[in-house]
Amino acid sequence: MGRRTLRLRKPRGSGEHAAAVVVGCAALWLLAQLVTAAWQAATRAWPWLALLFTAAVAFGAWHTMREARARRVRAQSLARLRLTLTEIDAMDDQAFEFALRDLLIRDGWTAQRVGQQGDQAADVIGQDRQRGRIVLQAKHTKVAGKVGSAVMYQVKGTAGPVHGANSAVVITNGSFTRDAKNWGERHHVHWVDRDRLRRWAEHGTPLQDLLRLPNRPARRTAFRRAA
Incomplete structure (x- = not known):
């Protein structure tokens, strides 16, 4: 029923x-x-x-x-905040990313560490009212280690389209190959090698002054074209 x-x-x-x-x-x-x-x-x-x-x-x-x-x-x-290269060399990858975040905050940016598996070439993202958004890709390596062009390609392809960045920077405690430097300068991907890292972290030169970042956010067209 x-x-x-x-x-x-x-x-x-x-x-x-x-x-x-x-x-x-x-x-x-x-x-x-x-x-x-x-x-x-x-x-x-x-x-x-x-x-x-x-x-x-x-x-x-x-x-x-x-x-x-x-x-x-x-x-x-x-x-x-001041960090010597000896202190930076002793860090692991994660500590290096947090150190870059703190240095960016020291320079007046609002920043957070976002690096993890699948981070799409962004370990730290910063925001500034005058300079827009910046993406940092950290490459902690041995002192004699070199970062090649492949990293620059990856950062170029994701900085603007994925993260909405106005500026993209690859930072290492080692060095870059000549091709990586040349390619980055041609395609607006900034690089910070061991010498520049000393000036930024140890001597206290703000990153925006070190890289001569523009006061106004740059147009993102270049990033989107690369994608």
Whole structure:
């Protein structure tokens, strides 16, 4: 047997109409009693509710001020950040990426480390109001290691189309092949080798000054054409 479905029907006759009116009045009376009880409870408890609200607002303000102070302290600390090549050489790949992020923040950029598997040639992404977005590709290697042109091709193909970058930079604690440097300069992919890294990390020269990045965001047409 199929399941029977209950359906409401309109009252029939004066008796059913009267019963419906009684039920409706009872429901309204019960609702009024509930509203009255709730109002009385709120009236009795309002000092405690006000106290809880004030405490929540005070905690939120304290937490916000604490975070702002922590950001200021960190910014002041990063403003004095200096890293020697010896310290950089001792890092692993991940620590190198975080170091580049901190150096970028020191120079006034808003930056985050994004490097991971499948990062599409972006280990650090920075943002600046005047210079737009910058993508850093980190290549931590041995002192005698060299970065070839293949890395430059990859960065060129993803910096603009994938990450919306105005500037792209490949950074290593080693060096670049001559072809990689020449290709990067022709196709607007900046490079920072060991000597430039010393000037940036150890001597404190801002990256935007080191690479002579324009004050206004460059047009991304060149990146899109390469893709």
